[in-house]
Amino acid sequence: MVNNILTQSLILCLFSFALSVWLTPLVSTFAKKFGLIDDPKKNSHPKVVHTKPTPRAGGVAIAASVAISSVLFLPQNSVTSTIIIGAILISILGVLDDKFNIHPIPRLIALFAISLLPIAAGINISFFTNPLTGQVFNLSNFGAAEAIISALFSATWIVSLMMFLNMGAKGLPGQLPGVVTIAAVVVWSLSLRFSSDKIELPIILMSAITAGAFAGFIPMNMYPQRIMPGFSGSVLAGFLLGILSIQSTAKIGTTLVVLGVPIIDTAFTILRRIASGKHPIWGDRGHLHHKLMDNLGLKQNQVTYFYWIVTASLGITALNLDAQSKLITLLAIGLILGGFLLTIRK
Numbered sequence: 464m465v466n467n468i469l470t471q472s473l474i475l476c477l478f479s480f481a482l483s484v485w486l487t488p489l490v491s492t493f494a495k496k497f498g499l500i501d502d503p504k505k506n507s508h509p510k511v512v513h514t515k516p517t518p519r520a521g522g523v524a525i526a527a528s529v530a531i532s533s534v535l536f537l538p539q540n541s542v543t544s545t546i547i548i549g550a551i552l553i554s555i556l557g558v559l560d561d562k563f564n565i566h567p568i569p570r571l572i573a574l575f576a577i578s579l580l581p582i583a584a585g586i587n588i589s590f591f592t593n594p595l596t597g598q599v600f601n602l603s604n605f606g607a608a609e610a611i612i613s614a615l616f617s618a619t620w621i622v623s624l625m626m627f628l629n630m631g632a633k634g635l636p637g638q639l640p641g642v643v644t645i646a647a648v649v650v651w652s653l654s655l656r657f658s659s660d661k662i663e664l665p666i667i668l669m670s671a672i673t674a675g676a677f678a679g680f681i682p683m684n685m686y687p688q689r690i691m692p693g694f695s696g697s698v699l700a701g702f703l704l705g706i707l708s709i710q711s712t713a714k715i716g717t718t719l720v721v722l723g724v725p726i727i728d729t730a731f732t733i734l735r736r737i738a739s740g741k742h743p744i745w746g747d748r749g750h751l752h753h754k755l756m757d758n759l760g761l762k763q764n765q766v767t768y769f770y771w772i773v774t775a776s777l778g779i780t781a782l783n784l785d786a787q788s789k790l791i792t793l794l795a796i797g798l799i800l801g802g803f804l805l806t807i808r809k
Contacts, residue, residue, distance in 0.1 A: 468658045472651065472667050475536050476675035483528040483679025487521065491683065491690040494518035499561045501691060512635060512756070512763060517688060519561040521680060522695030525640075526550040528676040529703070537668055541584040542710075546669070549580050549702055557695020567744055571622070574698065578621040579614070581706050587613040588620065588709055594716070594790035617709060624708075624718075625701030630732065630744065631725035633697045634752045636688035637767040640677040642774045643700040646721045647674035649778035650707045653717065666711045673703045686763045716789040720781040723796040724751065724773050731804060751800065754807045 494500065495518055502516040530547045537543045556573055559565060587610075591600045633639035651670035657663045677700065683689045708718040719726065728751040733743045741747075748757060755766045777792070784792060 472671035476671040479532045479675030480679040486524040490524040519693040521690040521692040526554040545580040545584045560694045578618045594786040621705035624705045629697035631729035636686040643677040
């Protein structure tokens with residue numbers, strides 16, 4: 464049974480990968496034709512690292528790969544439908560943002576609306592585990608208000624993951640697709656442990672699709688990048704990983720550990736900007752990947768590989784941790800990363 468599911472998911476991952484590899488150049492041509500180009504000379508910004516005009520909207524290719532693979536191979540139900548519809552809506556929002564630079568507030572409202580689609584299909588956070596005691600806190604204790612509270616927590620988690628990946632994991636060529644591919648593989652690996660449970664099958668297949676789609680985008684996104692993931696790519700990553708982390712046995716704790724570096728880096732960045740009297744989401748060169756280049760002299764590819772290695776290491780570690788150990792690991796990442804950023808700044 465396990466071998467059959469393993470083979471099926473690997474084939475599906477390869478299909479999604481090949482589809483993404485094929486679609487990405489087509490989307491690049493589309494982006495050039497419709498002016499979805501990021502020109503650093505016309506749109507100068509401290510956070511920008513590329514020096515030549517580069518097509519945006521790469522997330523459309525990834526979304527198309529996910530949607531097509533899901534239609535062809537996933538069980539067709541309300542959950543699958545919301546994933547497909549969500550991927551399409553995120554692509555549309557991403558293209559509009561790449562073209563017109565939508566104001567962050569209406570963009571955020573749109574993301575919350577999209578996050579409600581899978582929640583309406585039944586993907587909800589229904590309980591929490593206290594990492595200190597192991598005690599399970601069930602939202603059913605709130606009675607009639609359970610649905611509202613569960614939906615609020617779930618939407619907040621999905622949108623937060625969208626924003627964390629958008630701000631902290633897509634600054635360099637290859638950074639975002641590599642990190643997301645690794646995170647999806649971790650969810651896939653953990654879900655395989657429970658493959659005897661039929662509920663896990665769609666999660667195993669969806670994580671394989673996600674890993675393949677983002678991995679297929681890497682060749683054209685590596686330095687010197689020929690296309691950027693854009694807003695749609697990072698938001699789609701948060702959308703898919705948010706859904707998988709709620710559905711799967713991996714749960715939120717494992718996802719937090721795997722994506723610990725970009726999440727904690729983004730949190731520190733937001734706090735630093737607020738403390739400096741700046742807008743919390745207005746970009747600068749204060750992210751970890753900028754500091755590794757500006758202060759330590761690492762090249763773009765070297766920083767990207769650093770993110771991949773750390774993410775993979777945390778992923779392997781997370782597969783063998785209980786709730787309390789995950790909390791300790793997150794605190795350790797925060798202390799190490801915070802100490803490094805403070806030292807670099809001084």
